[in-house]
Amino acid sequence: MTDRQLLLSVRDLHVTFPEERLTPVRGVSFDVRKGEVLALVGETGAGKSLTARAVLGMAPPTARLSGSVEFRGREILGASRAVYAGLWGRRLAFVPQDALSVLSPVHTVGDQLAAAVRSVSGTGRRAARDAAVAALEQVGIADAARRARAYPHEFSGGMRQRAVLAMAMINEPDLVVADEPTTALDPARQEQVLELLAELRESSGAAMLLVTHDLGVVAHHADRVLVLYAGRAVEAGPVADVLARPRAPYTAGLLASLPPDTPAVDRRLPAIGGAPPAPYELADLKGCAFAPRCPRADDHCRTEAPRPEPAADGHLVACHHWRELPAAPQQLFTEGTTL
């Protein structure tokens, strides 16, 4: 039976750089349903951005991709530029870390928004211009008609990121891929921009794939979460369930390292102890990539990689020992365990 709510379905995604003999994404699978927010979370180098870029058709040119990315029932992995050009901005939108990577320095913000509108519809110039100004108003840019005539470098960082949100949402896409959308902003602006993104997304009904390394952001802004480690999923499920009762030691370690009552904007992922394997080490890795940092690891973990298996309704975990862990496995990391 087909799931009519299914929007994006990624299966066994691998991203390889043949020249460097690196495979930073090693068989990632997940679904995004209409209107839902899936967060991809993990430490630096986990493969979050490469996964997001593979979905967008924006992987680095030297990357080789395999697996499957079905969007709206159609395979798009490895599709031609023409296919992606028909999706970008219209069905599939991108909010990057750095606004200047998507805004052209040589056109005014208003012209870029108007061009985005005209690229998907036969809207006339004046109507497109009005839509651009309305979009800037909607993202809280004061004096939008005048601001629309400014160039991106004349905007503050926060305003630029708002303009990028306006650009991403102006054609009401089905899926927004947001890659650490507030990292470049100062902490005071981060939550504002995330709230704005949530409002725009909710009012348009778009789904979102949200890349973040901040569990506070996951808690407040996602419906489901996929935890990545060394290019593989270690745990996935509804946010409330995964955060309240993590089944994978890695997720538990991330949660244990969050200081209680930390303001949302400061909840970055601190080190669990040790570091993830370097990309070049992954090729020869036999067992679970987290084993060297895991207090529960044994010979089984060091020799055989665990596969994701269902632990509860809609909750997957890849750990040989998930059934034997304490109900609050964060204890593994907080009770004087040396890692």
Ligand SMILES: Nc1ncnc2c1ncn2[C@@H]1O[C@H](COP(=O)(O)OP(=O)(O)OP(=O)(O)O)[C@@H](O)[C@H]1O
């Ligand atoms: N163009 C490239 N060529 C070779 N290796 C790459 C390339 N891009 C990324 N990688 C490797 O892939 C790994 C995963 O990169 P990715 O950007 O997906 O990580 P990430 O989880 O998004 O981390 P971060 O939070 O730091 O952005 C990195 O360790 C990097 O070494």
